Amino acid sequence: MNLETLYQKVYAGGRLSPEEGLFILKNHQLLDLGGVANDVRHRTNPRRHVTFVVDTNPNYTNICNVDCIFCAFYRHEGEEGGYTYSVDQMIENFKRSAANGVTTILLQGGVNPKIPFEYYCEMVERTVREVPGVTPHFWSTSEIIGMSQVSGLTVPRVLQRLWDAGQRTIPGGGAEILADRVKRKISHLKGSSADWLNVMRDAHKIGFKSTATMMYGHLETDEDIIEHLESIRKLQDEYHGFTAFVPWSFKPGNTPLEKIIPRYATPMRYLQMIAFSRVYLDNFDHIQASWFSEGKKTGQIALHFGADDFGGTLFEENVHAAANFVNKTNIDEVLQLIHDAGFIPAQRTTLYDVLRVYEKAAAA
Amino acid sequence: MTIKFRDPFLHPIWTKIQSGERLSLEEGLALYKTDDLISLGKMANFVQCQRSGDAVYFVLNQKIEHTNICVLSCKFCDFAVKKGDPAAYEMTTEEILSKLTPEIHEVHITGGMPADWPWERYLDIVRSVHQQFPHADVKAYTAVEIDFFHKKFKLSIEDVLRQLKAAGLRTMPGGGAEVFSERARKLLFNQKIGAKTWFEVHKTAHKLGIPTNSTMLYGHVETLEERLIHMIKLREAQDETGGFLTFIPLAFQPGDTGIKPRDQFTSAIDDLKTIAVSRLMLDNIPHIKAYWVMLTEEVASIALNFGADDMDGTVGQERIAHDAGATSPMKLAKDQIIKIITDAGKIPVERDVYYNPLNVYAENVIGKIPYLNSVPFYHHFEQRQFKMLPVAPRRMGLLEEKGQIAAGLFSLMDYYRQEEQLDLLRWCIATRDQVKSVMLFSNHGWRDLDGKLIGITDDTATSVKLLEVLLEEKYNVSATFRRLTTGVNDYSAYDAVLLIGDEALHANKFGLDTFELVYDLAKEWYDWQKLPFVFAVWATKKSLPASMKDELGEIIEHSLNESGNRFGEIGELAGRRIGLTKSEVEDYLAGFNYSLGERERESMREFRQLAGRVGKMAKHTPPL
Numbered sequence: 001m002n003l004e005t006l007y008q009k010v011y012a013g014g015r016l017s018p019e020e021g022l023f024i025l026k027n028h029q030l031l032d033l034g035g036v037a038n039d040v041r042h043r044t045n046p047r048r049h050v051t052f053v054v055d056t057n058p059n060y061t062n063i064c065n066v067d068c069i070f071c072a073f074y075r076h077e078g079e080e081g082g083y084t085y086s087v088d089q090m091i092e093n094f095k096r097s098a099a100n101g102v103t104t105i106l107l108q109g110g111v112n113p114k115i116p117f118e119y120y121c122e123m124v125e126r127t128v129r130e131v132p133g134v135t136p137h138f139w140s141t142s143e144i145i146g147m148s149q150v151s152g153l154t155v156p157r158v159l160q161r162l163w164d165a166g167q168r169t170i171p172g173g174g175a176e177i178l179a180d181r182v183k184r185k186i187s188h189l190k191g192s193s194a195d196w197l198n199v200m201r202d203a204h205k206i207g208f209k210s211t212a213t214m215m216y217g218h219l220e221t222d223e224d225i226i227e228h229l230e231s232i233r234k235l236q237d238e239y240h241g242f243t244a245f246v247p248w249s250f251k252p253g254n255t256p257l258e259k260i261i262p263r264y265a266t267p268m269r270y271l272q273m274i275a276f277s278r279v280y281l282d283n284f285d286h287i288q289a290s291w292f293s294e295g296k297k298t299g300q301i302a303l304h305f306g307a308d309d310f311g312g313t314l315f316e317e318n319v320h321a322a323a324n325f326v327n328k329t330n331i332d333e334v335l336q337l338i339h340d341a342g343f344i345p346a347q348r349t350t351l352y353d354v355l356r357v358y359e360k361a362a363a364a
Numbered sequence: 365m366t367i368k369f370r371d372p373f374l375h376p377i378w379t380k381i382q383s384g385e386r387l388s389l390e391e392g393l394a395l396y397k398t399d400d401l402i403s404l405g406k407m408a409n410f411v412q413c414q415r416s417g418d419a420v421y422f423v424l425n426q427k428i429e430h431t432n433i434c435v436l437s438c439k440f441c442d443f444a445v446k447k448g449d450p451a452a453y454e455m456t457t458e459e460i461l462s463k464l465t466p467e468i469h470e471v472h473i474t475g476g477m478p479a480d481w482p483w484e485r486y487l488d489i490v491r492s493v494h495q496q497f498p499h500a501d502v503k504a505y506t507a508v509e510i511d512f513f514h515k516k517f518k519l520s521i522e523d524v525l526r527q528l529k530a531a532g533l534r535t536m537p538g539g540g541a542e543v544f545s546e547r548a549r550k551l552l553f554n555q556k557i558g559a560k561t562w563f564e565v566h567k568t569a570h571k572l573g574i575p576t577n578s579t580m581l582y583g584h585v586e587t588l589e590e591r592l593i594h595m596i597k598l599r600e601a602q603d604e605t606g607g608f609l610t611f612i613p614l615a616f617q618p619g620d621t622g623i624k625p626r627d628q629f630t631s632a633i634d635d636l637k638t639i640a641v642s643r644l645m646l647d648n649i650p651h652i653k654a655y656w657v658m659l660t661e662e663v664a665s666i667a668l669n670f671g672a673d674d675m676d677g678t679v680g681q682e683r684i685a686h687d688a689g690a691t692s693p694m695k696l697a698k699d700q701i702i703k704i705i706t707d708a709g710k711i712p713v714e715r716d717v718y719y720n721p722l723n724v725y726a727e728n729v730i731g732k733i734p735y736l737n738s739v740p741f742y743h744h745f746e747q748r749q750f751k752m753l754p755v756a757p758r759r760m761g762l763l764e765e766k767g768q769i770a771a772g773l774f775s776l777m778d779y780y781r782q783e784e785q786l787d788l789l790r791w792c793i794a795t796r797d798q799v800k801s802v803m804l805f806s807n808h809g810w811r812d813l814d815g816k817l818i819g820i821t822d823d824t825a826t827s828v829k830l831l832e833v834l835l836e837e838k839y840n841v842s843a844t845f846r847r848l849t850t851g852v853n854d855y856s857a858y859d860a861v862l863l864i865g866d867e868a869l870h871a872n873k874f875g876l877d878t879f880e881l882v883y884d885l886a887k888e889w890y891d892w893q894k895l896p897f898v899f900a901v902w903a904t905k906k907s908l909p910a911s912m913k914d915e916l917g918e919i920i921e922h923s924l925n926e927s928g929n930r931f932g933e934i935g936e937l938a939g940r941r942i943g944l945t946k947s948e949v950e951d952y953l954a955g956f957n958y959s960l961g962e963r964e965r966e967s968m969r970e971f972r973q974l975a976g977r978v979g980k981m982a983k984h985t986p987p988l
Contacts, residue, residue, distance in 0.1 A: 030669055030709065031409060035368060035402045042370070048399075266707040267662040268669075297632035298662045304401040304633070340631035342399050 003027060007036050010279055018226050021280050025222045030271060037275035037306030044285060045308045049357065050343040051286070052334050053350065055104035055137070055312035056097045060085050060123070064110025066142060068176075069185075074110050084112060087122050094131045101331070104312065104350045105131075106171050107138040117151035117158070121165045128166035135350040136167050140174040141199040156202045163206050169350045170203055172211035172246065178231045179224035197231055204241025209351055211288070212242045216273060217249035217265030225273075229280050236283045243352050244286035244309055247273040248293040267298040271305045278306030286352060291337065300341040309352075310338055310345075365410060371400035374407070381407055384937045386599075387645055392592040395641045401633060408640035408671030415650065416673040417732055417752035420710040421719060422701050425470035425503075425676065428463065430455045430489060434476030436508075436555040442619050444476045454478065457485075457492045464497055470717050471497065473504035474537055483517040487531045494532025501534040501717035503577075507565035508540035511557050521568050529574055534849075535717050536569055538577035538612055544597050545590040552585060552623065563601055570607025573854035575718065578608045578649070582638055583616035583630035584623055591638070595645040602648045607852040609719060610651035610674055613638045615658045635663045636670045643671025651719060661704065668708035674719075675701060711751045718850040720759050720822070724768040728912070729753050731760035731772025733900065735865035736938045736949065737793060737801060737956055738773060741902075743934040744926035746919055749912070756823035756850070756865070757900060764905075771904035771916055775825035779901050780972060787913065789902035791920055792960040794967070796896055799886035800952055802827045803868040805879035806860035810834075814841035816859035819848045826899055827864045829975050830885050836978045838892050855879070869952070870942040895967040896957060924958060 001023045006016065016024070024033065061084040064074035075082035085093075094105055105127070120139065127136040139147075139162075147158045176182075178193035200210060212232045216225060236242050249265035278287045289307035291299025292314050299310065313331055335358055338345040345358040365382070369375055373394050380387060387395075398404055431454040434444035445452045464471060471493050486505070494502050505513075505528070513524045525533075542549065544559035557565075566576050580594050595611075602608050615635055618624040643652045654672035656664035664675060702725050705712040711726035732742060734754035745752075750770070755763065761778025763769045764785075773793065779786060802824075808816060813835060820828050828845065835841050848861070855861055855877040862885075863871055872882060886897045902920065904913050927934050931953035932946045939949035957964065 031402055031406050035406070038370070038402055039368070266704060267666055268707045268709075271666065295660070295662050297635070297660055298666075300632040301401075301636065301663075301666055337631070341633050342401070 003032065007032070010036055010040065013282075015282050016280055018230050021229070021276075022222060022226050024279070025225065025272075025276055028272075028276075030268060030275070033279065034271060034275045034305040037278040038304060040278050040282075041287070041306045041308050048342075048344050049346040049354070050303055050308060050310050050338045050341070051346045051348040051352065051354065052310040052338065053104050053312045053348050054101050054331060055106055055314060055350075056102045057106045057108070057312070057314050058090065058093050058097075059109045060090050060107060061109040061112045061115065063112040063114070065113060066111050077112075077114065084109075084115065087119060087126060090123060091126050091130055094127055094134060098131050098134050102134060103347075103355070104135050104137050106312065107136065108140050108171065108173060109143065111142050111146040113146065113150060115150070117147050117153070117161075120147055121161055124162055124165035124167045135169060137169050137171055137350050138162075138167060140171060141196045142174045144170070144199050144203075145195060155199055156206070159199075159203050159206055159208065163208065168208060169243075170208055170210045172200075172213040172242070175213045175228070175232075176215045177218075177220045177224050178214075178228040179220065182218070182220045182224050185219055193231065197235055200241070201235055201238065204235070204239035209241055209243050211244045211246050212236075212284075214245070214247045214273070214277075215250055216247060217269065225276075226280075229277060233281055233283060236281070240283065242284060243350075244288045245277050245281055245284050246288040246290055246311070247277060248290045249273075251293065267294065267301070270294050270298055271302060274302045274307050275305040296333075296337055300337055303338070303341045303343055309348075310334060367403050367406050369400060369403050371398045371403065374398060374400060374403055378407055381411065381644060384647070384940045386647055389589070389592045389596060392595070392641055392645050393588060395644060396588050396592075396637055401636065404637060404640045405670040408643040409669050411643050411647075412652070412671045412673050413752075415754070417754045418709075418711045418747075419713045419721070419753050420668050420673050420675060420705045420708065421651065421713050421715040421721075422675045422705070423470045423715050423717070424468045424698060425472050426464055426468050427472045428455070428460050428475075428489075428493075430460060430473065430475040431478055431481075432476045433478040435479050435512075436477060438553050438555055439623060447478065447480075454481075457488050460489060461492060461496055464493065464500070466497065466499075468497070468500050469714070469722065471500050471502050471504075472537060473502065474506055474509065474539060477509060477512045483513065483519070486513065487527060490528055490533050491531040502532050503535045503537055503717060504528070504533055506537050506539035507562045508557055510536075510565045511561050521565055522572070525565075525569050525572050525574060529572055533574065535609070536566070536574060536576040538579035538608075538610075541579045541594075542581045543584075543586045543590055544594045545586060548584070548586045548590060559597060563597070566607065567601060567605050570605035570852045571854065573849065573852050575607050575609045575849075575851045577610050577612060577653075579612045579614050580638075580642075581614045581616055583634065592641075592645065595642055599646055599648060602646075605852065606648075608649050609851065610653050611642055611646050611649045612653040612655050613642055614655060617658060632663050632666075635659050636667060639667045639672050640670045665704040665708055668705065668710055673710075675705065711753060713753065718822075720850055721753065721755055721763060723766065724753060724763055726751055728770050729768065730916075731755050731763065731769045731774070733757060733760075733773050733793075733865075735801065736869065736935055736942065736944075737799075737865070737953065739935045739938050740927040740931070740953065740956075740958060741773065741791070741920060741923055744923040746922070748915060748919065750916070750919075758823055758825040761825050767905070769905070770908055770912075771902070773900045774903050775900050776898055776968065776971070777826045777829050777975070779903055785906055786903040787906050787908075788960075789904065789913075789917060789920070790960050791902040791924070791958055792898050792964055793900045794896045794898045794957045794960070794964045795886040795890070796955055796957060797887060797890045798884045799897070799899075799955060800872055800884060801866070801868045802830070802862075802864045802885040802899070803872050804831065804860055804862050804881075804883040804885060805855075805871060805876040806881040806883065807879055808859055809881065810839045810883070811841055813839075813843045813860060816843050817857070818843045818845050819853065819855065819858035819861040820845050821848055821861075821863050821867065822850045823867075824862065824864050827862060827885060829978075830889065830897070830971070831862055832978050833971070833974045834885065834888050834892075837974055838888070866938075866942045869944065873943060873948075893967070893970060895970060896964055897971070898960075898964050898968050901960060901968075929954075 062075050063082045124136050148155045175196050180192050286309045287307045288309040288311050289299045289302035290311050335345045346354045347356045377391050433447050433452050514521045569576050578598050615630040651674045652672045653674040654664040654667035702712040713721045714723040728750050730750045732752050732754045757775035889897045932950035935949040936946050
């Protein structure tokens with residue numbers, strides 16, 4: 001095996017095997033891999049558009065029984081600082097966001113067994129009815145499994161109820177690393193890799209679209225990363241239900257995992273992940289640069305390393321903020337960042353349909 | 365090397381870069397305007413690797429800002445205050461000394477310009493720091509401050525610098541350059557010195573043997589053309605003096621300066637392009653620094669693959685950038701810097717103020733002699749699992765002593781000193797008769813050098829011994845040796861100067877200072893002993909696994925075979941940098957023998973014996 005042959009294979013439209021992927025991951029030069037990824041990006045999405053979504057990321061509860069050691073957000077039932085909002089409160093929140101131009105509401109919370117299943121269905125249904133123009137992009141796989149446990153319904157039934165209530169997309173969080181060796185250590189109560197993949201498969205089968213995420217930079221090896229990407233690539237072959245892949249790095253601040261992993265993964269590693277996933281995930285249309293978790297400057301650079309989406313404007317971001325990683329921005333700034341990186345900003349929906357292209361640069 | 369360009373305009377530029385030709389302003393603009401960021405990075409990284417191999421340098425330094433009181437009121441600065449301001453401070457020399465820690469290698473001193481400090485106070489700071497912390501090199505006072513001293517204390521710029529040098533000044537920061545555009549200066553820094561004075565100060569420093577740094581403040585009102593003109597002016601000055609060590613692009617921090625909105629930082633793409641373009645335009649400045657305090661840590665680490673080969677280590681305090689809102693943490697721990705550099709795929713090299721390597725924090729590092737005469741070893745060198753550190757012979761020996769070099773072309777004396785730790789390979793650098801790159805430039809004939817002062821290049825471990833042997837054994841005289849510093853020197857203080865490598869080749873062709881006599885040490889040896897002279901031998905650490913030794917042997921063999929006798933071709937680029945034509949390169953390289961044969965071994969034995977007679981084969985390089 002040598003890198004040049006493997007890159008030629010990618011240029012010719014061939015698919016990399018896990019062994020080939022691992023060889024690249026372990027042996028590449030960043031700029032070479034970045035150049036290949038950038039070419040694949042332009043082959044997949046020839047326009048110089050970089051999409052973004054105007055979204056918000058509120059939380060309805062922070063009470064959670066899953067105890068992931070990488071999380072600084074959750075509280076236990078009865079613990080100081082714990083909260084659960086009513087559907088009314090959340091709908092008010094969504095309306096305020098909609099008035100600010102938000103089109104996607106990424107709603108997640110803890111896995112709180114005190115919340116009845118009806119709460120979730122009502123949240124979806126009322127959002128669709130009362131907050132038009134907004135896509136409810138709700139609940140991680142863990143929460144969906146939680147709903148199944150609370151309601152006694154199977155996961156497919158839960159998903160069908162949410163679909164019937166009007167939900168069409170689900171966020172791809174909670175995947176962390178789909179390698180059970182690692183998952184057991186960092187989120188032992190959150191379920192196995194198969195749980196995440198099964199929920200996603202059930203959802204895609206019904207017609208849901210979702211993103212796929214990956215959190216790296218903790219205990220995983222390159223082999224684990226390949227296992228993760230291979231799993232989602234296989235699933236994507238089945239239903240093409242993933243809209244985009246979103247890698248982000250673990251943020252150690254205020255988490256139990258901080259003691260083991262004291263440092264942030266470097267921007268170099270992030271660019272590797274962006275570029276490599278673009279090259280490996282040949283059946284994904286979009287790779288998202290998550291500026292809110294990696295920093296604006298790294299986000300800009302990632303657009304030259306294979307990413308074609310800049311994620312959301314995120315009016316609220318409580319999970320990362322709790323880990324001392326606050327990175328606020330707004331639409332104008334996102335436009336400016338994309339423009340300064342040398343691309344044309346295009347606002348999109350949750351489903352990646354373009355709403356508006358900002359040809360004339362940013363509103364500086 | 366082939367690059368798959370997305371931007372066809374880059375093709376002709378890449379051809380020029382590969383053949384070492386200088387880029388024009390228009391070409392610089394094409395580089396800035398390209399959308400093909402990665403290809404730009406690859407080109408810059410290519411040049412970076414040619415110069416620095418896999419090394420990224422860092423210095424452990426501390427910054428002292430002795431006062432924030434300043435007679436100037438520059439728009440972009442929100443550090444300076446007026447006397448009487450509640451935030452005003454002035455540090456005594458004692459306070460300054462109390463802030464320094466012994467581990468550092470560089471003390472960076474700049475500050476405001478108060479109206480009432482006497483000249484002696486500035487000298488005293490430098491002198492005291494130098495005396496109390498002899499291992500820390502003093503980098504002090506920007507050109508703006510030097511010009512202020514010159515005017516306020518009615519001393520010529522040269523006298524100001526001479527006195528500072530005598531007090532212990534080693535190098536100068538590059539600040540105050542801002543951008544060399546009168547238009548921008550009038551808009552933003554009309555109280556600061558212009559390009560003319562800035563260059564006058566720096567060139568004077570270079571003449572006195574004080575190397576300096578250069579900077580460019582970008583991301584305010586300047587145009588891309590003005591940035592390129594700035595770089596070209598620096599390039600021209602460097603052609604004249606050779607005294608600039610590094611170029612540091614400084615991203616403008618808007619802060620409360622009112623020039624730009626507070627949060628409007630330069631884009632990461634502009635930052636990386638500026639690093640890359642400066643690496644490609646400044647073909648004669650050795651290093652490009654990623655100044656993380658202003659670039660942010662995230663961009664600085666990526667910049668290490670876009671042309672930057674230098675980072676700041678452990679800055680104690682960074683008031684000027686920080687007050688204006690730089691978001692980097694106040695302090696990067698040494699291991700953090702090492703991790704950033706390692707993750708960038710480079711080798712972290714702790715350096716001194718002259719960029720001499722002090723410590724290497726990586727495994728499997730090969731010491732590479734960065735001279736034209738060694739090109740046949742490296743031109744087709746496939747690194748595989750090895751990393752490459754270009755390093756002058758004597759410095760390689762010092763690193764080997766610390767066990768930090770896995771293998772390399774060691775200066776013969778260093779090989780002897782560490783024979784017990786090293787395994788000799790089958791290759792060397794030996795002369796046939798003359799060499800043209802181990803030269804004594806002198807005002808006196810051999811026999812008249814008795815008792816005279818000879819400046820010795822910092823690079824040499826073996827040639828200096830050869831000189832000693834020749835003086836004492838062949839001519840029966842004895843001179844005093846003193847080490848020169850790496851880079852610029854004031855040669856007028858010496859009766860003769862010993863140079864080696866490319867520096868010697870260049871001086872041999874173009875002359876050195878006012879020296880009239882030139883002696884080739886290898887020729888002196890040959891005429892005397894009728895033997896070749898072995899300057900360096902390939903050796904590996906004994907502890908290196910056998911498989912790696914074998915691999916290295918294969919790599920060297922392969923490289924020499926590939927290079928064959930096409931010396932003109934393979935050495936052309938390196939030769940052009942020192943002003944040699946292709947045929948001169950060819951002649952020069954044909955004068956070497958790269959295999960360690962019986963005659964070479966005989967010469968080594970003979971020299972070892974003579975060297976033992978003139979001085980002890982001491983554990984450390986003899987104090988000179």
